[in-house]
Amino acid sequence: MSSEGQPAVSGQALSSTEEVPWKRLSAKAPVAALVPISTVIGRMLLTALLPTYFAGERGLPVILWIIVSVIALVMLAAGLYEVATLSYRVVGAQLEIRSGVLTRSSRFIEAARVQNTEVLQPFVSKLLGLVEVKVETASGGKADGHLQGLTPEDAQALIQALQAVRGEASRVLLPGESSADERVLSEARLGDLLLYGATALGVGVLAVVLSALHEITETFHKLLLPWMEKHWELMAAPGMGWLAATVAALAGLFGLWLVSGARAVLRFHGFRLVDTGTHLRAVGGLITRRQVTVRRARIQQVVLDEPFLRRMLGFGSVEVETAGVRTGKESSERAELLVPVVPTTRMPELLREFVPDLPADIDALPLRPAHLKALLRARIRAVVLSVLVAAPATWFWGAWGALAWGLVPVQLLSAWFDWRFQGWLVTDTLVVVRQGFWRRRTTVVQRARIQSVRARQGPLERGYGIGHVRIDVAGSQVVLPSVGWEEAQSLIDQLPGRRPSRGARLPG
Amino acid sequence: MTHPLPTLERLPRGALTLFRILALIRMGLYGALSFGVALALSFAGVEHWPFLVPCAVVLGLSVLTAWYPQRAHERWGWALREHDLVISHGVLLHQVVSIPAGRIQHVDVHQGPIERALGLARLQIFTASGRGADGEIPGLTRQTADALRERLVRREADDVV
Numbered sequence: 001m002s003s004e005g006q007p008a009v010s011g012q013a014l015s016s017t018e019e020v021p022w023k024r025l026s027a028k029a030p031v032a033a034l035v036p037i038s039t040v041i042g043r044m045l046l047t048a049l050l051p052t053y054f055a056g057e058r059g060l061p062v063i064l065w066i067i068v069s070v071i072a073l074v075m076l077a078a079g080l081y082e083v084a085t086l087s088y089r090v091v092g093a094q095l096e097i098r099s100g101v102l103t104r105s106s107r108f109i110e111a112a113r114v115q116n117t118e119v120l121q122p123f124v125s126k127l128l129g130l131v132e133v134k135v136e137t138a139s140g141g142k143a144d145g146h147l148q149g150l151t152p153e154d155a156q157a158l159i160q161a162l163q164a165v166r167g168e169a170s171r172v173l174l175p176g177e178s179s180a181d182e183r184v185l186s187e188a189r190l191g192d193l194l195l196y197g198a199t200a201l202g203v204g205v206l207a208v209v210l211s212a213l214h215e216i217t218e219t220f221h222k223l224l225l226p227w228m229e230k231h232w233e234l235m236a237a238p239g240m241g242w243l244a245a246t247v248a249a250l251a252g253l254f255g256l257w258l259v260s261g262a263r264a265v266l267r268f269h270g271f272r273l274v275d276t277g278t279h280l281r282a283v284g285g286l287i288t289r290r291q292v293t294v295r296r297a298r299i300q301q302v303v304l305d306e307p308f309l310r311r312m313l314g315f316g317s318v319e320v321e322t323a324g325v326r327t328g329k330e331s332s333e334r335a336e337l338l339v340p341v342v343p344t345t346r347m348p349e350l351l352r353e354f355v356p357d358l359p360a361d362i363d364a365l366p367l368r369p370a371h372l373k374a375l376l377r378a379r380i381r382a383v384v385l386s387v388l389v390a391a392p393a394t395w396f397w398g399a400w401g402a403l404a405w406g407l408v409p410v411q412l413l414s415a416w417f418d419w420r421f422q423g424w425l426v427t428d429t430l431v432v433v434r435q436g437f438w439r440r441r442t443t444v445v446q447r448a449r450i451q452s453v454r455a456r457q458g459p460l461e462r463g464y465g466i467g468h469v470r471i472d473v474a475g476s477q478v479v480l481p482s483v484g485w486e487e488a489q490s491l492i493d494q495l496p497g498r499r500p501s502r503g504a505r506l507p508g
Numbered sequence: 509m510t511h512p513l514p515t516l517e518r519l520p521r522g523a524l525t526l527f528r529i530l531a532l533i534r535m536g537l538y539g540a541l542s543f544g545v546a547l548a549l550s551f552a553g554v555e556h557w558p559f560l561v562p563c564a565v566v567l568g569l570s571v572l573t574a575w576y577p578q579r580a581h582e583r584w585g586w587a588l589r590e591h592d593l594v595i596s597h598g599v600l601l602h603q604v605v606s607i608p609a610g611r612i613q614h615v616d617v618h619q620g621p622i623e624r625a626l627g628l629a630r631l632q633i634f635t636a637s638g639r640g641a642d643g644e645i646p647g648l649t650r651q652t653a654d655a656l657r658e659r660l661v662r663r664e665a666d667d668v669v
Contacts, residue, residue, distance in 0.1 A: 138636050323636060451635040452642045454605040462602065472637040489513055492606040496592070 022087040022098065029149025030080045032125045036148070037079040041072050088147060090161040095135060097145055109145050111165035113137050115298050115324040116336055119155055119291040126289070131155045135162070136324035136336070138474050159293070185280070185339075185353055188271040192341040196317065197264030198257045199309040209252070209259050268340045275353065280320075282337050294337050298322045300449050300473045302354045303335070304347070304362070304442040311440070314344050320354055323474035334476070355444050357429045362442065367423025367434055370481035373464035375419045377482070382411035414438075422481045431471060431495065433478050443478045445471060450496045455488035471495065513604065516585030516596055522626045523584070523647025527577035529622055535569040542566075586645050588659065593633065595643045607643050611635045615657045619650070629653035633660065 045068060086099040095109045118134040125131060125148075133155050135145035150158070188196070271284035283291045300323055306316035319335035342350055351358050359365060386407040393401035421437040426447075434442045450471055457467035467488040469480040483491065542562040549558035579599045587594045593612075596604045616632040623629060629650045633643040648656070 450608070451611045451637040452605060452607045454603055456598075457602040459600050467602070472635070472642065474636040477637070489604055492594075492604055493592075496606070496608040496611075 020089050020091050022089050023154065024087050025083060025147065025149045026130055026151045026154070028128045028130060030084050032122075032128050032130050032149045033080060033083040035124050036122075037083075038076060041075050041079070045072055083148060086147070088145075088158070090158065090165070093165045095145060095158075095162060097147070107145065109135055109137060111162045114162060114295075115322045116292060116294045117159055117162070118293070119159070121285075121289040123287045125149065133158060136322070138323035182274040182276055182281075184272060184274050185350060186271070186273040186342060186346075188268055188284070188341045190265065190269070192315070193264045193268050193271070194261045195313055195315070196268070196310075196340045197261035199307055199313070200260055200264065200317075209256050212259070213252075213255070264340065271340060273337075273339055280337065280353070282339070292337050294320060294322055296354075299354055300445075301476050301478065302351065302444045304351070304440075304444075306440045306442070308438045308440070311344070315341050316344060316347060318342055318347075318350065318354070321473075321476045351444070355430065355446065357427075357446070358444060359427070362432070362444075365425055365432060367425050367432065370419055370422050370424075371464075371466045371483050373466045374482035375416065377460065377464055377466070378415040378419050379412060382415040383408060386411045424480045426491075426495065431478075431480075433480055435481070445473055445478055447495060449473050453492040453495045455485075455492050457485055457488070461485075469495075513596065514587045514589060514594065516587050516594070519581060519584045519645075519647045520628075520649050520652075522628055522649065524577060524581040526623060526626055526628055526647045527580055528573070531569075531573040531577050535566065535573055538569060539566045581647075584645070584647070588656065593643065593660065595645060605643050607633055607635060609660075612660055615660050616641075617653050617657055623647075631656060 049068065082099055086097065088095065088097045090096075090111070093111050095111065095114075097107045097109070099105060099107075115136045115138055118136065120132040120134065121130075122132070129152070130149045131152050133145075133147045133150055135147075147155075147158075266286045267290075268284040269286035271282065273280060273282045278297070279293050279295055281291065281293045283289065299320055301321040303319040303321070304316055305319060310316050318339040320337040320339070321334075322336045324336050339350070348358075348360055348362060351362060386405070390401075390404035390407055393404040395401070417437040418435075421440065422433075422435045424434070425432045429447055431445045431447060431450075432442065433445075434440065451474055452472045454470050454472075455467050456470065461467055461482070462485075465485055466482045467485040468482050469488050469491050471478050471480070480491075539562055542565040543559075546558040546561050549561075576599065580597070583599055583602070584597045586596070590609075592606045592608045594604065594606050596602075613634045613636055615634070618630040618632065619628070620630075627650055628647050630644065630646045631648055631653045632641040635642045645653075645656075
């Protein structure tokens with residue numbers, strides 16, 4: 001791959017540097033950038049101002065406010081000026097982006113190194129008829145290209161130019177367009193998305209709901225209190241406490257589902273995954289429309305996310321990872337491409353689109369179980385954890401706290417479940433790892449893409465003679481279930497897929 | 509199955525000195541830190557026990573300093589094989605890392621002031637996995653580190669990502 005463009009281009013690029021004109025963003029780009037830039041500045045200043053506001057009696061003196069506003073305005077102006085002066089061009093095999101106010105910086109992104117491109121259309125941009133283009137490479141984070149405020153035609157031309165350099169001539173489409181010669185691999189209807197949201201309870205949803213609950217109780221405190229005082233006798237009647245607790249729990253659960261469903265619809269409304277030959281393209285989103293284009297050959301890891309509820313409802317979701325590095329609390333946020341709803345019957349077919357070598361029926365694979373000693377370890381951990389919770393609970397709350405001892409069998413059972421339903425398999429080309437019963441995740445890694453393998457053994461594991469193996473691919477990683485330490489050590493030898501024809505050997 | 513690992517090359521004698529010096533520095537640092545905490549506590553009006561904290565910290569760390577560097581030095585080992593570089597280390601958490609030869613993106617040789625004084629160097633090996641160094645060998649002699657670096661980077665690059 002590294003030899004794909006460079007030698008042919010170097011001569012040609014030098015001669016044509018003068019000829020290729022620079023392209024600017026759209027004239028409306030600064031308007032579209034106004035909201036995101038001021039949000040960033042606002043957030044930055046807010047964290048700096050809040051403590052001083054609460055510390056002082058009446059906030060900051062006027063002069064400081066003036067200084068702060070001037071700083072904010074200067075930052076805003078600089079940001080807008082940067083957007084207005086940003087220019088880019090595709091020279092030879094590279095995308096060159098030039099920007100900067102005081103210090104000019106040029107960034108070169110080699111087309112052959114592009115992992116995936118993303119076309120976004122946030123709400124303001126949509127009103128102005130503009131799009132954003134993100135070009136992701138494996139270096140991750142800040143070094144990638146982010147062009148805000150392109151006209152759709154320019155965006156199309158840019159992505160097409162990048163693909164043409166790699167010798168892939170396919171028509172580039174924008175969000176909302178479709179072409180006749182594409183195969184639709186997956187689509188999601190509204191009902192499906194609500195189900196997806198309802199079964200995707202994660203950290204992010206909990207945070208949203210908790211902060212919303214806090215706001216609501218603050219607001220309605222004044223309204224509710226008089227009513228409660230008026231009906232005090234009724235409230236104190238026997239059984240009311242239980243009723244209130246149940247109602248509160250149900251309302252909380254319902255709220256969680258509502259928020260989660262809304263988030264799913266916001267992110268995936270009108271989701272479509274199509275196959276354009278060399279690329280996979282996914283479009284979706286209600287307010288911000290997002291189009292991700294992933295090169296088939298760049299797929300590093302595929303994760304099948306099937307929590308218990310989703311399996312019962314007959315679907316699962318698929319996360320596709322490329323080497324692009326993303327940050328996020330949940331794995332669904334880190335994945336470059338997420339297919340939210342895939343019916344179980346269509347799952348094998350879709351998975352083979354991502355990983356052609358995958359055997360026909362992934363559920364029927366003869367997965368190897370985790371080491372027997374791992375069960376013992378999980379049981380001991382379960383008991384210790386439950387005792388750590390139950391003993392203080394009994395100490396503080398007496399008889400009611402003693403109920404916490406019920407945790408012991410529950411934890412033991414779930415330890416067994418987790419142990420029993422994990423498995424791993426190494427085939428000629430793939431590594432398949434399955435983990436969890438309630439939150440089952442099946443990870444498929446191509447052995448040819450493994451970057452490094454490590455065997456680890458903690459002090460407790462040493463006592464049992466077991467260890468675990470971690471596989472790193474570009475952009476993500478997967479941990480295998482526990483195996484014997486000897487086997488773990490030999491696995492690090494066997495796992496990386498070798499391609500003898502390429503002769504990657506160390507001299508000497 | 510016999511032991512699947514190849515015979516590992518050990519770190520030079522100087523590395524043990526390096527580990528000991530680093531442990532001493534760490535001890536001093538944590539000691540100073542806990543002394544600061546104790547000072548703050550005593551200013552805040554807590555009597556009697558605050559200055560026991562730095563004493564306990566230094567005592568605990570000095571036991572560790574006497575024992576840990578020796579063990580760590582024994583545990584570090586590396587082997588350069590035909591297809592990969594194997595690094596084994598860790599006192600509490602044993603780790604064995606294998607980095608396939610074709611996957612190495614770049615190799616750094618670092619020399620801090622102490623390492624320079626001892627004529628040692630730290631080798632860091634990066635792949636495309638994108639989370640910092642994948643492999644690290646501290647306390648190599650400068651010559652070994654340079655030779656290793658030469659052998660690791662001088663080969664035909666594979667399509668790594």
